[in-house]
Each structure stands twice: as C-alpha cells, then as structure tokens.
Amino acid sequence: MLLLALDTATPAVTVALHDGTDVIASSSQVDARRHGELLLPAVDRVLAEAGLELDAVTGIVVGIGPGPYTGLRVGLMTADTFGLALGIPVHGLCTLDGLAYAADIEKGPFVVATDARRKEVYWARYADSRTRLTDPAVDRPADIADRVAGLPAVGAGALLYPETFPRAHEPEHVSAAALAALAAEKLAAGEELPAPRPLYLRRPDAQVPKNYKVVTPK
Amino acid sequence: MADSRDEPLVLGIETSCDETGVGIVRGTTLLADAVASSVDEHARFGGVVPEVASRAHLEAMVPTIDRALKEAGVSARDLDGIAVTAGPGLAGALLVGVSAAKAYAYALGKPLYGVNHLASHICVDQLEHGALPEPTMALLVSGGHSSLLLSTDITSDVRPLGATIDDAAGEAFDKIARVLNLGFPGGPVIDRYAREGDPDAIAFPRGLTGPRDPAYDFSFSGLKTSVARWIEAKRAAGEEVPVRDVAASFQEAVVDVLTRKAVRACKDEGVDHLMIGGGVAANTRLRAMAQERCEAAGIRLRVPRPKLCTDNGAMVAALGAEMVARNRAASSWDLSADSSLPVTDPHVPGTDHSHDHVHEVSKENLYS
Ligand SMILES: [Zn+2]
Numbered sequence: 334m335l336l337l338a339l340d341t342a343t344p345a346v347t348v349a350l351h352d353g354t355d356v357i358a359s360s361s362q363v364d365a366r367r368h369g370e371l372l373l374p375a376v377d378r379v380l381a382e383a384g385l386e387l388d389a390v391t392g393i394v395v396g397i398g399p400g401p402y403t404g405l406r407v408g409l410m411t412a413d414t415f416g417l418a419l420g421i422p423v424h425g426l427c428t429l430d431g432l433a434y435a436a437d438i439e440k441g442p443f444v445v446a447t448d449a450r451r452k453e454v455y456w457a458r459y460a461d462s463r464t465r466l467t468d469p470a471v472d473r474p475a476d477i478a479d480r481v482a483g484l485p486a487v488g489a490g491a492l493l494y495p496e497t498f499p500r501a502h503e504p505e506h507v508s509a510a511a512l513a514a515l516a517a518e519k520l521a522a523g524e525e526l527p528a529p530r531p532l533y534l535r536r537p538d539a540q541v542p543k544n545y546k547v548v549t550p551k
Numbered sequence: 552m553a554d555s556r557d558e559p560l561v562l563g564i565e566t567s568c569d570e571t572g573v574g575i576v577r578g579t580t581l582l583a584d585a586v587a588s589s590v591d592e593h594a595r596f597g598g599v600v601p602e603v604a605s606r607a608h609l610e611a612m613v614p615t616i617d618r619a620l621k622e623a624g625v626s627a628r629d630l631d632g633i634a635v636t637a638g639p640g641l642a643g644a645l646l647v648g649v650s651a652a653k654a655y656a657y658a659l660g661k662p663l664y665g666v667n668h669l670a671s672h673i674c675v676d677q678l679e680h681g682a683l684p685e686p687t688m689a690l691l692v693s694g695g696h697s698s699l700l701l702s703t704d705i706t707s708d709v710r711p712l713g714a715t716i717d718d719a720a721g722e723a724f725d726k727i728a729r730v731l732n733l734g735f736p737g738g739p740v741i742d743r744y745a746r747e748g749d750p751d752a753i754a755f756p757r758g759l760t761g762p763r764d765p766a767y768d769f770s771f772s773g774l775k776t777s778v779a780r781w782i783e784a785k786r787a788a789g790e791e792v793p794v795r796d797v798a799a800s801f802q803e804a805v806v807d808v809l810t811r812k813a814v815r816a817c818k819d820e821g822v823d824h825l826m827i828g829g830g831v832a833a834n835t836r837l838r839a840m841a842q843e844r845c846e847a848a849g850i851r852l853r854v855p856r857p858k859l860c861t862d863n864g865a866m867v868a869a870l871g872a873e874m875v876a877r878n879r880a881a882s883s884w885d886l887s888a889d890s891s892l893p894v895t896d897p898h899v900p901g902t903d904h905s906h907d908h909v910h911e912v913s914k915e916n917l918y919s
Contacts (some may be wrong), residue, residue: 369646373653387658403643406609409649417613418658425752537602
C-alpha cells in the first residue's frame with residue numbers, strides 16, 4: 334500500500350506518503366493564500382524525497398474540511414484528478430479528525446476547533462483521538478462556550494479564542510502525516526472512509542438582487 | 552504538416568466563470584467540446600454567484616473530462632499537453648480549473664500550459680475557419696468583457712486597442728432584461744424579442760461615439776440608464792411598455808457601436824479581416840450588422856458558431872495546441888490562477904527549471 338495524503342482545509346498546505354506502516358515522506362507549509370501554488374510542488378517534493386513516482390501510489394486520502402472553501406477545493410480537486418488520471422481510489426477524511434488524531438489524546442473528552450474566519454470556528458467534540466462525538470459544525474465561539482467549557486482543545490480556532498478555549502494547545506494545523514496514518518489504520522481495519530466530497534457547512538453567499546435600482550431622478 | 556496526426560493533441564480546461572468546459576483538439580481540428588453549465592443555479596440571483604460557480608466546477612470537473620475523452624475517442628495517455636485558463640476570471644472558479652489541470656498534467660507526465668482566457672476566445676476561430684490570419688483584429692464581447700484586440704501572433708502578441716470603460720456589453724443585456732422582467736441571462740431573450748421589434752422605434756444614445764471620444768473604447772452604462780429611464784417613464788404614465796421595440800432599439804444601439812468601432816479599427820490598422828468572439832457574438836443582429844459593414848468595407852468577417860463563442864474548453868485547447876506547435880515554454884507546477892491576468896500575456900510560461908522538470912516527469916510517456 335502507498336497512500337498519498339493531502340489537506341488544504343486549514344492555512345497549512347500539507348502532503349504525506351504512507352506505506353501502510355509508516356509515513357515515509359511529508360511536507361507542511363503554512364500560507365493561507367497560496368494553496369493553489371504550493372500544493373503540486375509539495376507533492377512533487379515529497380515523491381522525490383521518497384524516491385518514488387506518482388504512479389506508484391495506490392490510493393489518495395484528502396481532507397474534506399470543513400475549511401475555507403477556496404483553499405479546501407484545491408486539495409479536493411487535485412485528489413479527484415489524480416484519482417481519475419491514475420485510476421486509483423480517492424478517500425476523504427474529515428480534517429478535524431486528522432487534527433484529533435495528531436493531538437494524540439487517549440482519554441477525552443476534548444474539542445478540535447479550526448479558524449472558519451468571520452469570527453467563527455469549525456469544531457467538533459471527541460471522546461479520544463479516534464472517536465468523534467459530534468458532527469462538524471460552524472459557530473461563533475461565544476455561542477458554544479457552554480458546550481466546550483472546561484475541555485482541552487486543539488487547533489488554530491481554539492488558540493485564536495482563549496476566552497472560549499482557555500485550555501487550548503497544539504497542534505495548530507492538521508498534518509497530512511496524521512491524516513495518512515489515520516486513513517491507513519482505518520483501511521487496515523476494513524473501515525469505509527467517507528467520499529471525497531467537501532464539508533462546506535455554510536450555504537454559498539448569494540444575495541438575490543433586490544428589484545433593479547430605479548434610475549429616474551425623483 | 553503532411554499528416555494531421557503530427558499535430559499536437561491537447562486537452563483544455565476552462566472554469567473562469569460559470570461553465571465547466573473541457574475540450575480536446577488536434578492542431579486546429581475540434582475533437583470534443585464538453586461543457587457543464589451552472590447557469591440555471593445563478594438564474595434566480597440575476598447574475599453569476601462566484602461561490603455557486605466554484606462549487607459546481609468541483610462537482611463537474613471529473614465527469615466533464617471523462618465525457619470529453621469519450622467524445623474525442625482518444626486516450627489521456629496520447630495527449631501532448633494540458634492547457635488551462637489561468638485568467639482573467641473569477642479567482643475561486645479559476646483556481647478549481649488550474650488545480651485540476653496541474654494534477655492531470657502531473658499525473659499523466661504531460662506539459663502544462665496556463666493560457667489567457669481572452670486570447671483563447673480569439674484562437675478558437677482556428678477550429679472553425681482554419682489558421683488565424685496574422686495580424687487578426689478581434690472584437691470580444693461577453694458578460695465579462697468588451698474589447699478590441701489586435702494580434703500578430705496569438706501565442707505571443709496580443710495588443711489591446713480599446714475596452715469598455717464601464718459595463719461589459721453582455722452585462723448591459725442582462726440589466727435591460729432585468730428591467731423588462733425577462734430573466735437571466737439577458738442576451739438570448741433580448742435577441743428573441745428584438746427580432747419582432749422595430750430597431751428604429753426609439754433613438755437610444757450611442758456611447759463614446761463623439762469626435763473627441765476615444766476611438767476604440769466602449770461605454771454601455773449611459774445607454775443602460777437611458778433605456779431604464781425610458782421604460783420607467785412609460786410605466787409612470789400608465790402606458791404599456793413595448794417590450795419588442797425597446798429590446799430591438801436597445802440591441803441596435805449596442806450592436807451599432809460595437810461594429811462601427813471594430814470596422815474603424817480594421818481600417819485604421821490596415822487589417823482586412825475581423826474576428827468576433829465571446830458570448831455576445833451569438834447575437835443574431837450583431838452577426839448580421841457586422842457582416843453588412845464588413846462587406847461594405849472589404850473586410851473578411853470570421854465568427855465561430857455560437858457554441859464556440861461562449862466559454863468552453865475547446866478554445867483553451869485550441870490556444871494550448873498553438874503553444875505546443877510554436878514551442879512556447881510550458882508553465883511550472885506552481886502556476887497560480889490570476890483573476891486579472893493582463894490580456895497582453897497570452898500564456899504564463901514557467902522558468903527553465905520547471906520546463907526541464909516537465910521532461911523529467913514525462914520521460915515514461917515520451918517513449919512508451
Ligand atoms: Zn469569456
């Protein structure tokens with residue numbers, strides 16, 4: 334097995350190769366505005382580091398968010414197209430699950446929260462690093478204060494709002510290495526992974542224009 | 552070339568607005584033109600909603616690539632390159648196409664060509680009427696652009712002579728359709744009503760046609776205001792709005808200015824043929840008036856069939872094939888979407904390093 338994992342749902346552009354046992358190469362760069370530019374060169378670098386070509390990959394794992402849409406789509410579109418060109422399966426994994434796995438907490442509960450911008454966070458509650466208790470959601474930190482009170486929390490969304498998440502700590506962003514390791518574990522256990530479809534959680538911003546503006550001077 | 556099989560086989564991806572287009576060409580021969588449009592999802596908003604368009608591109612991309620390959624009857628392995636619209640256009644929408652094109656080119660070991668959307672609109676005519684004359688005068692009119700361009704080599708030299716200073720021509724059609732409660736998009740429906748109306752019924756203004764106005768620039772904002780005011784006056788007086796006459800007179804004003812300036816540019820620059828592209832080129836009155844005026848001026852008119860005038864992947868593939876044929880440098884893997892890519896950049900070449908890299912990655916396919 335050779336998994337190529339990638340995630341662009343947080344400010345990190347992160348790529349990793351996993352051979353079923355270990356992560357054999359990885360790359361993470363944090364730059365929220367350049368996902369599109371950074372991802373393909375990162376894939377190329379990680380493959381070169383492992384001394385492999387893309388056609389050696391047997392499966393793709395991609396973070397499906399939730400995360401800011403423009404960046405999120407870069408990873409999903411790249412994964413989909415690799416899958417098409419190589420004729421290999423493309424699996425999705427919730428980006429928050431990757432962060433929870435990387436947090437390596439055996440006994441929770443705890444919270445994973447990422448930055449959803451517009452003063453909101455994408456978040457979910459976990460029983461431990463492998464067990465999510467709630468569906469990913471998007472909310473204002475103050476509105477979920479009672480639901481996360483007293484819990485440890487990881488992710489940039491938690492670190493950003495210490496009033497709501499006083500026990501926030503690292504990791505800040507998801508790593509493809511964690512995503513790949515989690516996927517490898519689940520696949521080995523015969524678990525079905527989610528389809529590589531984006532978790533947007535918000536409807537598109539689309540205002541129906543009001544009746545056209547009257548231009549005749551009154 | 553003696554054998555058309557020697558001509559470059561290129562797949563092109565277009566996502567600058569609301570059409571997910573994937574086209575395949577061999578040289579100047581069209582093999583496939585698959586388009587998935589999200590226009591219906593935008594209709595109730597009265598205009599293209601960028602986030603809705605981007606979501607639709609992500610959904611439609613893989614099926615549309617598949618459909619294009621089937622239609623063309625070629626294998627992805629046989630492609631000589633992947634071309635993609637790098638700009639201008641909606642940033643988020645462009646990025647979906649660029650991400651797909653990069654991943655596809657990389658996975659197949661093919662060179663990648665990030666190309667200009669406007670130059671693609673011109674180059675698509677090669678699929679209809681053969682090699683572009685050099686130089687070519689082009690009038691590009693759509694919901695997003697209205698420009699007069701002069702090109703001596705579509706892969707390296709595109710010069711802007713004039714452009715709209717406010718609304719694009721297609722935008723004016725959309726807005727007037729909205730004032731008349733005819734829905735979105737406005738172009739086709741105005742064209743339809745106008746066919747039954749009198750183009751001389753109402754004398755609407757011709758923007759920027761005074762002796763001191765810039766010769767090749769356009770303005771449709773004043774016209775739009777004037778038409779809206781005329782309609783409102785009718786409504787205020789309790790009279791029925793003669794929709795067909797308004798549509799015909801408005802359309803006549805737009806088309807009159809567009810063709811007048813395009814023909815003038817040809818004469819001034821000594822160019823004996825005119826190419827018209829973009830979604831508004833599907834307008835029947837524009838085609839007819841351009842034909843008349845070009846004939847009178849001894850200019851040969853080239854307008855592709857309507858499906859090639861609106862946004863599509865074949866136009867991107869056409870320009871990509873020309874890039875391959877003329878040995879233009881491929882783009883690098885860090886190619887980005889540029890929502891305001893200047894019209895003077897027909898493509899986005901990479902560095903020498905990345906060009907070498909393309910060969911390195913593609914070695915298996917080159918010899919297999
Ligand atoms: Zn266009």
